[in-house]
Amino acid sequence: MEHTPKLALPYILAAQAQKHVTHNEALRRLDQIIHLSLRTLTPASTATSSPEEGDAYLVATNADGVWTDHPGDIATYHEGD
Structure with a gap:
């Protein structure tokens, strides 16, 4: 399992390079949804x-x-995305 079941937050995997990227992605998702x-x-x-x-x-x-294939979803803007 690479992500948490509810918020799909990325886990830091064993021997993963650039762990800060995964951690920062999780913080970004939390910031957007909480x-x-x-x-x-x-x-x-x-x-x-x-x-x-x-x-x-x-x-x-x-x-x-x-947004064509995302009806009913929440679209968020963060750092140019």
Whole structure:
């Protein structure tokens, strides 16, 4: 098992190189989900062109672009992703 069952946080595996990458990914996921705050309660159908760090959006069922296959998911913006 490489991830926790509920939050899919990555485990640090034995002999894993660059452990800080795995650990930082887990911290990023926790930061995004533990204190979740949506920019708007209205589902968004397209990704904004200029999101701010930490922004989160509820993806609409008719979403397009990078959100096409993620209806009902929460999209978050962190460090350019």
